[in-house]
Amino acid sequence: MGGFTPSLEQLIDQFARLPSIGRKSAQRLAFHILSMSDADAKKFTDSIMNARTAIKQCEICCNLTDDSICTVCASKSRDKSTICVVEDPRDVIAIERTHEYNGLYHVLHGVISPMNDINPEDIKIKELLYRLADDTVKEVIMATNPTVEGEATSMYISRLIKPMGVNVSRLAYGVPVGADLEYADEFTLIRALEGRKEL
């Protein structure tokens, strides 16, 4: 109980449930909502409802899309022989921003994590294997996060894929461009040494 009138308390409470929004921020947001014009408030709630009903997973790559097939999968100019496997739709955006990759994607929507009771069948591995059934795809690039779980998921999937005669690669590990060696952790440095390239 913060002392505000009940419907305001409820609104603050709803905002405070959102990730990384503390009670103070929730208050500020709630007051902002109250100060909005009716049209803006409607736009805000409509965008929430609309996103929740309109957005679904692409039937091919499981990325989020308003249509049944996402723009990447529907594009005629993308290289259909390569699939980059990522954990999350946000990772697709990150890779797209490089403008260097012209293949397709596959979004797992999570990683295998026995601790959190997330098993291989809970993420989109089956859908990936299905895409490899014909011979179009020549290479799968594993781009899960460089975490223990991301690694394990990547290993698990590559073991399933390799027998199908598809090349499997992994994003390179190393020191981030522009970073200071002094502050690199030892695991990153070990990987950077292992992956060193001749000049």
Next chain:
Amino acid sequence: MGGFTPSLEQLIDQFARLPSIGRKSAQRLAFHILSMSDADAKKFTDSIMNARTAIKQCEICCNLTDDSICTVCASKSRDKSTICVVEDPRDVIAIERTHEYNGLYHVLHGVISPMNDINPEDIKIKELLYRLADDTVKEVIMATNPTVEGEATSMYISRLIKPMGVNVSRLAYGVPVGADLEYADEFTLIRALEGRKEL
């Protein structure tokens, strides 16, 4: 354009318009909205719509309330001879938290600010004067923020009230409890010296 599907972009954009929410936070919030259960999402949008329709200003003190009169004004145990004048409903909460003040409040909903084209008639001064018309109120405590505009508003109102035979006081200035003198700004120290009390 961030590369997400249009309805997701719209949702992110709506969150990014909220105060102190950057694009990255807006993304995180939008993804959280998508991952919510239908019931939770409905609760969230309902609380927005409900707060906007249910909350109005108390007919007496202009604080936010679900009813026509707020709980403080409606309370029989509050001292009706004192009114504490604040800028914002959040200030009421701050003072209520002290559990030291038992009078009534008056919420101005702003301060006089010629730079932002906010004139005396744009804030709830008229409503305050109306409350002083009978002789119930003996003291008005000005608790506007210790800013130039808060000060000016406080001075403006006290000049209107004094001729009505009501005592007008101002929250004390001084060094905040628990703070370090070394870091106090000179204006605060000057006020603290001026306001020194005999021990």
